[in-house]
Amino acid sequence: MRGWPCALTGPSRPRFGKNETDWACIGGRMKTRHMTGSEAFTEALRIEGVEVIYGIVGSAFMDPLDIFNRAGIRFVQVRHEQSAALMAEGYGCAKGVPGVCIGQNGPGVTNLVTGLASAKLNHTPVVVITPAVPSTLMGTGAFQEIDQVDMLRPVTVHQVAVRRADRIGEAIRTAFRAAWALGGPVQVDIPRDYFYAEWDELELLPSQYRTDGRRGGARGDQVAAAADMLADAKFPVILAGLGVVRSGATELVKELAETLGAPVANIFMHNDAFPMSHPLGLGAIGYQGSKAAMRVVADADVILALGTRLNNFGLNPQHGIDFFPADARLIQNSHDPLELGAQRPISVGLCGDCAQVAGQLITALADRTVSSDSAAARARVAGEKTAWLAELEQMSNVEGSPMHPRRALWELSRAMPEGVTVVADIGNVSGTASAYFNPDRPGRFLGAGSLGGIGVSYPTAIGAKMARPDEPVCVIVGDGAWSMTLQEVMTAASEKVNIVAILMNNGVYGAERRNQYDFFDERYFWTELENPDFSRVAEDMGVIAERITNPGDIAPALDRAFKADAPVVLELMVDGKMLSEPYRRDALQKPRRHLPLYQN
Numbered sequence: 107m108r109g110w111p112c113a114l115t116g117p118s119r120p121r122f123g124k125n126e127t128d129w130a131c132i133g134g135r136m137k138t139r140h141m142t143g144s145e146a147f148t149e150a151l152r153i154e155g156v157e158v159i160y161g162i163v164g165s166a167f168m169d170p171l172d173i174f175n176r177a178g179i180r181f182v183q184v185r186h187e188q189s190a191a192l193m194a195e196g197y198g199c200a201k202g203v204p205g206v207c208i209g210q211n212g213p214g215v216t217n218l219v220t221g222l223a224s225a226k227l228n229h230t231p232v233v234v235i236t237p238a239v240p241s242t243l244m245g246t247g248a249f250q251e252i253d254q255v256d257m258l259r260p261v262t263v264h265q266v267a268v269r270r271a272d273r274i275g276e277a278i279r280t281a282f283r284a285a286w287a288l289g290g291p292v293q294v295d296i297p298r299d300y301f302y303a304e305w306d307e308l309e310l311l312p313s314q315y316r317t318d319g320r321r322g323g324a325r326g327d328q329v330a331a332a333a334d335m336l337a338d339a340k341f342p343v344i345l346a347g348l349g350v351v352r353s354g355a356t357e358l359v360k361e362l363a364e365t366l367g368a369p370v371a372n373i374f375m376h377n378d379a380f381p382m383s384h385p386l387g388l389g390a391i392g393y394q395g396s397k398a399a400m401r402v403v404a405d406a407d408v409i410l411a412l413g414t415r416l417n418n419f420g421l422n423p424q425h426g427i428d429f430f431p432a433d434a435r436l437i438q439n440s441h442d443p444l445e446l447g448a449q450r451p452i453s454v455g456l457c458g459d460c461a462q463v464a465g466q467l468i469t470a471l472a473d474r475t476v477s478s479d480s481a482a483a484r485a486r487v488a489g490e491k492t493a494w495l496a497e498l499e500q501m502s503n504v505e506g507s508p509m510h511p512r513r514a515l516w517e518l519s520r521a522m523p524e525g526v527t528v529v530a531d532i533g534n535v536s537g538t539a540s541a542y543f544n545p546d547r548p549g550r551f552l553g554a555g556s557l558g559g560i561g562v563s564y565p566t567a568i569g570a571k572m573a574r575p576d577e578p579v580c581v582i583v584g585d586g587a588w589s590m591t592l593q594e595v596m597t598a599a600s601e602k603v604n605i606v607a608i609l610m611n612n613g614v615y616g617a618e619r620r621n622q623y624d625f626f627d628e629r630y631f632w633t634e635l636e637n638p639d640f641s642r643v644a645e646d647m648g649v650i651a652e653r654i655t656n657p658g659d660i661a662p663a664l665d666r667a668f669k670a671d672a673p674v675v676l677e678l679m680v681d682g683k684m685l686s687e688p689y690r691r692d693a694l695q696k697p698r699r700h701l702p703l704y705q706n
Contacts, residue, residue: 137309143271143301144170150278152177154312156206158197158572159235160190164210166237166298182572182601185593187214189565191221191291192591195230196569199552200527204231204285204292205569211238211298212250215257220559222261222291227556229348231285231319233278234262234293241269241297255295263290271303279315286319289352289441320353321441323462332410332437332454333470338477339408339435342368345391346379349413349441351548355461356380359412362464365471367480368410369487371399374420374540375530375553379413382544385484388491391429392420394538394686397497398490400429407431410467411438413460415445417556422692439463498541508681511535511610513657515542515582518608521661523578523668527570530554531563531583534616538686539582561590564607568598571605578668580606585637586615592643598673599648606667607675609640612682620685625694644675651675 147170158180163171174181184190187209194205209215215236225232239248255267264284266277274296281292336342344363350356363370363386370380374392382389389396391403404427421430438446439456446455456463502516519542528543530536532554545551552570554562563581571579588609598605619633644651650672652663667674699705
């Protein structure tokens with residue numbers, strides 16, 4: 107059995123517990139053991155192969171917490187439960203298995219919401235445990251009682267409310283089955299008194315109660331129609347999304363692109379779906395993405411969108427280029443039939459696992475004559491990439507004090523170690539990082555995702571680093587976002603998670619300040635920040651920190667940071683007046699004022 111998704115980390119260890127032989131059937135019958143609710147809960151997690159759980163210690167789950175260590179489960183104590191959910195998401199993305207988090211009933215659970223919303227919109231499997239008030243007090247307005255199931259319904263894909271103590275183990279198994287199958291957060295709500303009940307519990311291996319959630323391919327007639335359309339296309343282009351990464355389809359997409367002579371652009375925030383270094387790779391479309399990608403996509407007569415919902419936010423015009431061609435025929439693939447045709451009209455919908463569908467198309471095209479000019483396509487890609495990279499270097503090669511943010515990003519991109527995972531926050535400077543980081547391996551670029559919550563990156567990176575302790579991980583985050591989760595520097599220090607944080611300090615909420623520049627006649631209100639010395643704060647929290655003001659100091663500092671056996675914060679002082687284009691030209695307008703009080 108292989109963990110999800112195998113492309114990110116290679117084959118994972120089997121997703122069952124440490125002593126498989128202990129669970130053999132006895133005389134053809136399943137084995138049972140007498141245990142408490144805490145033991146049933148912990149054993150179900152252990153047998154599933156859970157290694158890490160994120161949360162803050164609470165009385166509601168103190169009894170099972172007492173035996174986590176004996177089960178080989180590492181409990182990571184965060185400083186805010188929002189971060190617990192984000193770390194579980196980062197761990198799941200990097201490890202290829204559902205991450206796990208837990209919160210004290212009431213306020214601990216309410217704090218989880220933002221992280222779970224992020225995981226849901228990013229299709230990341232997470233199992234969230236929510237201990238509840240004792241079963242005898244439910245519905246009485248007891249201390250720290252809220253309707254936790256109703257509250258988390260919008261930010262989960264499945265929920266299991268345990269209402270009989272002897273079903274705790276079954277609930278955990280159901281949660282993992284749903285997380286694998288549905289690709290999102292699954293809640294297990296357990297009244298806290300159930301941890302003390304006792305009964306005889308059946309033992310089951312993961313292979314006996316779930317699959318890895320992988321779906322099959324698309325229908326044969328749809329594959330044939332798509333193959334015909336692609337073979338007839340004069341200039342087909344592939345858009346590679348998250349599904350390419352999650353299904354481990356990158357190598358298949360390379361083969362498919364080479365078969366068709368089709369350039370490949372990555373969907374916004376998924377720079378790692380297809381390598382820009384490939385002769386047909388263009389980099390990412392969307393906010394501050396590759397002009398090469400957008401210019402080429404604009405000329406496509408057929409677009410094959412693989413593993414993507416085609417979120418309109420990532421298709422907004424950029425660099426003055428309205429790049430999604432209105433007259434191109436669209437073939438869209440997603441594992442979710444509800445996403446096919448939801449954002450853009452489609453000619454063919456291919457519902458299925460992205461890797462399976464890519465393989466089907468390769469097989470179908472073997473019997474067809476391809477009409478496109480592969481040599482011309484490669485030449486076009488090479489020319490556009492050369493022009494764009496030269497322009498990007500010119501845009502970035504700027505002297506000045508404070509540093510231009512593009513100069514800082516340029517220096518960072520050239521100094522990053524091989525195989526680094528870059529976790530980028532949302533915001534003006536962090537969003538601009540999309541133009542500079544184009545990893546060759548899938549799973550090595552984690553954007554802020556569809557929720558677009560600022561501050562999510564640092565906890566996400568802690569989870570990713572814990573999943574890949576032997577690989578370099580860095581965060582690119584602005585000072586506004588940093589202010590929201592900087593307390594987790596203490597978590598990184600106490601857990602000895604040696605990630606490198608690149609804090610781009612420009613003293614403003616850059617995305618909103620740029621909106622005020624473009625739409626509000628440079629009236630700047632509530633976008634300036636009065637910050638402490640963040641590097642000194644980080645040092646007080648127990649990590650290595652440096653403040654950098656000269657671009658020539660970035661590469662040596664980064665080299666020291668990745669060699670350090672401790673968390674590092676590099677605070678780069680950049681110019682708050684130098685801001686990239688606004689995110690949302692589609693959603694803002696010049697203000698109109700009719701009442702005299704609000705005019706002028």
